[in-house]
Amino acid sequence: MNLTPQFIIDACYFAAAFLFIYGLKRMSSPVTARSGIMVAGIGMLVAVLASFLYYFGVNDAALPHLGTNVVFAAVALFLGTAWAWWSGKRVAMTAMPQMVALYNGMGGGAAACIAAVELLRTNAVHQTIPLLLAVVGALIGAVSLSGSLIAWAKLDGRINGVWRIGGQQILNGIVFLATLGVGIYIVFVAHGHAAPGIVAAFFIGALIFGVMMTMPIGGADMPVVISLYNAFTGLAVGFEGYVLQNPALMIAGMVVGSAGTLLTLLMAKAMNRSVSNVIFSNFGDGGGEQQGEIKGSQKPAEAGDAAINMRYASKVIIAPGYGLAVAQAQHKLYEFVKLLTDAGVEVKFAIHPVAGRMPGHMNVLLAEAGVPYDMIYDLEDINGEFKEADVAVVIGANDTVNPAARTNKSSPIYGMPILNVDQAKQVYVIKRGQGKGYSGVENELFFADNCNLVYGDAQKVMVAMIQAVKSLEGGGH
Incomplete structure (x- = not known):
């Protein structure tokens, strides 16, 4: 040769x-x-x-x-x-x-x-x-x-x-x-x-x-x-x-x-x-698209109360979003999840195809924190389980969990596949403020009867949740 x-x-x-x-x-x-x-x-x-x-x-x-x-x-x-x-x-x-x-x-x-x-x-x-x-x-x-x-x-x-x-x-x-x-x-x-x-x-x-x-x-x-x-x-x-x-x-x-x-x-x-x-199109420029009047009110909750509720739940599904990445809270989140699983709570992660800023963004973020792959599910695999969940937790996500996409024909995002977090018995949304999603569309989930909002930086909120569960389990030790 x-x-x-x-x-x-x-x-x-x-x-x-x-x-x-x-x-x-x-x-x-x-x-x-x-x-x-x-x-x-x-x-x-x-x-x-x-x-x-x-x-x-x-x-x-x-x-x-x-x-x-x-x-x-x-x-x-x-x-x-x-x-x-x-x-x-x-x-x-x-x-x-x-x-x-x-x-x-x-x-x-x-x-x-x-x-x-x-x-x-x-x-x-x-x-x-x-x-x-x-x-x-x-x-x-x-x-x-x-x-x-x-x-x-x-x-x-x-x-x-x-x-x-x-x-x-x-x-x-x-x-x-x-x-x-x-x-x-x-x-x-x-x-x-x-x-x-x-x-x-x-x-x-x-x-x-x-x-x-x-x-x-x-x-x-x-x-x-x-x-x-x-x-x-x-x-x-x-x-x-x-x-x-x-x-x-x-x-x-x-x-x-x-x-x-x-x-x-x-x-x-x-x-x-x-x-x-x-x-x-002119969609997504933050201009505040019209979608009709939203009934209800936003109801705040304390991080400790939400954590204790999850500690006594049977099944918890977590829907992460870009806010989790901004706060760099993935490691504290998994620390909290391990406390729940050690207490016998079934915990799963639900990933929307466009969660974060790019497909796979949340998968990489969770993998970086050591979350096992068998706890992470795509939208089509997890959506049917929300109605069986005692608690759904939304961390820094917005448009990907907005039920208006499923129910409100006047909404600009109508028809978009979403995570059905609103079907859980109780929903907690961790977010920094009352702002709208990246698309400029108000989220109807935040006004639902079964939804409470935990305001604050996601990492600080997770620290408070960890302390609440540890205090409950070990008398403050």
């Missing part, structure tokens, strides 16, 4: 593709997700290191610039690894969606940069299909870059509210069509030999469109937008992989594109909305 550099590169790309797919498969279960991420990461490392072999006997044109190119590549690899390691170590669980948005944007930007290099090689002979895919990948990648940066800024609180003007959609359409027209010119008129100014105009138009498409979308929909841009990034990478005839990029792009598309559709379904409704 002749182990040429090209043979080694092809073998590495095959191994990387296998590791990508196998890693993604393991990510489908909380039990194996951690190892799946490691496997996929190893696959990426193999693909990156294999790319250095292009300078040794494969790409003869690169040999005159071997030293310079290798140094630049090594420096870029070092800087990227160092920044990712540092930021990954210090990022808070509440900021994980923002980091995902940034990584999506960087992937789209990388694909756009690859396309820019190809489009600016005016001395090259461009074939129509690869050139067309390069332009399409550039368009998608640039839109994903600027759009993801806006999504990150909105989730991180750096941009508040939405930006809308009269004729917004028409203006967006004009910008997109103008950018598309420049792209068509590059492919079919200039045949890849357009002036640098025209290429620059194409990328500027794509970046502007990404900003204009994302700015009018409400903050409640940003997780869906991030997932959509994730799919865009995958498509862009796949297209540029075809242009470069790089199997690893093609396979990785297709996997990311298909997974991102599926996730986007699942998230939209979990909110009973279409992707087009997310992108083009």
Whole structure:
């Protein structure tokens, strides 16, 4: 067997593709997700290191610039690894969606940069299909870059509210069509030999469109937008992989594109909305949607009283939300849960598909605290058990437990699948104040006869609950 550099590169790309797919498969279960991420990461490392072999006997044109190119590549690899390691170590669980948005944007930007290099090689002979895919990948990648940066800024609180003007959609359409027209010119008129100014105009138009498409979308929909841009990034990478005839990029792009598309559709379904409704509607901007008058009143309760009630319950179901992550109360919550289970109480966790800011957000948060996987249930598996529960506890969740989605046709969230916490005999909601959900919709659960609200930071509330149960069990010791 002749182990040429090209043979080694092809073998590495095959191994990387296998590791990508196998890693993604393991990510489908909380039990194996951690190892799946490691496997996929190893696959990426193999693909990156294999790319250095292009300078040794494969790409003869690169040999005159071997030293310079290798140094630049090594420096870029070092800087990227160092920044990712540092930021990954210090990022808070509440900021994980923002980091995902940034990584999506960087992937789209990388694909756009690859396309820019190809489009600016005016001395090259461009074939129509690869050139067309390069332009399409550039368009998608640039839109994903600027759009993801806006999504990150909105989730991180750096941009508040939405930006809308009269004729917004028409203006967006004009910008997109103008950018598309420049792209068509590059492919079919200039045949890849357009002036640098025209290429620059194409990328500027794509970046502007990404900003204009994302700015009018409400903050409640940003997780869906991030997932959509994730799919865009995958498509862009796949297209540029075809242009470069790089199997690893093609396979990785297709996997990311298909997974991102599926996730986007699942998230939209979990909110009973279409992707087009997310992108083009005014929902979720915190503007206070009208839903009709809510009867009843909000009834406060003390943390200690709620804890004692749960101590003597037979079955307790806990529905966590973003507020749990904000308060970093997962460890205290599980400490309290262990006190209940030691006392013979059956405790389960109910996870809504869009609890937190991204799918899986709550699963990761609970796993971090050591909650066993067999205590955690998805919506479709747990919803039928709420009517058997003595107590349901809502911690920092809002829209995902609003019964208006099931009963109030005038509510903007009507039809959205929710956790049926209102069907429990008693409901306790732990929340910091009387604010509305992230979508701006008032929660009818908070006014129900069987619901009491425990106001305060979730971590402080859990500490008070732990003390109440320990005092009850051990006389204050």
